[in-house]
Amino acid sequence: MSEILSNTIGTIKPPDKEAAAKAQARQDQLTKPRGSLGRLEELSVKVAGITGKELPRIERKAIVIIAGDHGVVAEGVSAYPREVTAQMVHNFLRGGAAINVLARHIGARIVVVDMGIAAEFEPHPSLVSRKIAPGTHNMAKGPAMSKEQALRAVESGIEVINGEVSGGLDIVGVGDMGIGNTTPSSAICAAITGEPVGRVTGKGTGVSDEQLALKVKVIEAALALNRPDPEDAIDVLSKVGGFEIGGIAGVILGAAARRLPVVIDGFIAGAAALIASELCPRVKDYLIAAHVSAEVGHQTILDYLGLRPLLDLGMRLGEGTGAALAISIVEAAVKTLAGMTTFADAGVSEKLN
């Protein structure tokens, strides 16, 4: 393990119980029946523990979208051609994609990272270039990447979030772009959770039933060929992962090390969270699950991580779109803590018994 990765993991501490307890005590004084804001109360307490602040603020928000291409699309596992990855990144940079609309809606900035797109980009102020290679190798024929590349992807994610934190950041949502990337995500999910491939593999952007059957076979074959070691997350990432998945895992680890709440988007970000939590189980305390995706397998990941999603809106787009909606709810939760008056201050009578 490299120095930046081991330092980052070593910096991740348990949440601050005292700050969380103070936030809970304050929630119990606010003008509402105790517990009546449900998960908003839990979220505000969780963010207090994560940040170590009794009254956390969520003002500076970012969605980090990491993009990469996948050699395995040569097997016919995706409904869209590979060039859509680069086309959609251009769409992000021009502001016309769903995540642009939703990030504007919640007042978040977008950080687009090229971690391995199979196309060259002109420099752009919103594009961070961290290209490891122009797409992974086809995992059906051998490892998707080398161990060095896998480590570099995770480290690059850490560096990206460190850069964003120095620019000012209170919460981060992580999203993905990469045609074909439900395939490595299902492979990672099967390898780490031990679930059968068929139970954690879905239709992604919308393949046919026949393509789905093929996709399952391709993943099963890739796992049999590459034999990822479930005890070694970097091995799993290198053999059946993707550059953007490694990058997202790095963002998650780096954010936790900086005591930032991390809102994980859907299935691909979930697979990255599996990698991150295998590298550092403590990171789970810093995760907020945005939503449960319509993609089969996502619930398995959430269960494995012990996370309950905030939203269930049948979304399956990625890009951080679910994370954007969820960040707004986390922000609302934190605002109740700071913005509501207490029973005493408002002169409101408390419960009768």
Next chain:
Amino acid sequence: MSEILSNTIGTIKPPDKEAAAKAQARQDQLTKPRGSLGRLEELSVKVAGITGKELPRIERKAIVIIAGDHGVVAEGVSAYPREVTAQMVHNFLRGGAAINVLARHIGARIVVVDMGIAAEFEPHPSLVSRKIAPGTHNMAKGPAMSKEQALRAVESGIEVINGEVSGGLDIVGVGDMGIGNTTPSSAICAAITGEPVGRVTGKGTGVSDEQLALKVKVIEAALALNRPDPEDAIDVLSKVGGFEIGGIAGVILGAAARRLPVVIDGFIAGAAALIASELCPRVKDYLIAAHVSAEVGHQTILDYLGLRPLLDLGMRLGEGTGAALAISIVEAAVKTLAGMTTFADAGVSEKLN
């Protein structure tokens, strides 16, 4: 039925299918796999149909909170003393309640309506005075109100929303404040849906198991004594309802007549939606269910109305708090329709087959 009520009901038309179809066609052209934004797509199409606009806008938002007191609290059915209704209304006017925080978060204005609080208020720019009486009668001893008062409550709600529409409004959320008002809401739910009282009665703001058993008995006795006619919503409202519940029903009807989407909050707003939909079944097409409350019985109401809630966050506060969070999601949905680029405009390749 009065003229304003029958005119309002007569004005409620089915949603505009053509606008909805155009919105759906546009969603299918936007740069994402078809259907991948899940319920956001459905919501945007629904709002297009409601408003009759292919590209609806949600900019001017209001939460209408209607408050009233309840004679039935004399039976010991609530965890909080009756004066909390007025105290919380003062809290709303000072900006310190949960709904103030959440309305500010989503950029909505708040309209607080006194439809029957058992206290006098000084004039306040944010308080609309529509007091019908200082609280209902105790429904355990006789009808909660006269039929004239029930009609007046519904009409007053229509007048309130008409006033708000002329000030400019794109969406309205409806919420309640009234200590004791889960009791009439459960009674309305049982009377209209035919479910047993015990299955639609919960702990409200947090009564004990013993109080819950008492609450069920009080409601059963009130229904046996007053015999509301389930075929006559005004009869149900007058015998076992509340002024704020009638007012919210009026806001719902008036909003539908003006082609506004109405986001209904929790259990009490749901009971009001039952009254409104019995008066005019077509109103259901204008309703968006914000969330499923932790209060037992709310799911029964949603099922009866054929509505799927957007959120499930364990909330049970009322005030329109769930509606506020949901309005932000509806706004996000509508923004995707107008703000995203199409495949053609973005030069993104479409699906392979």
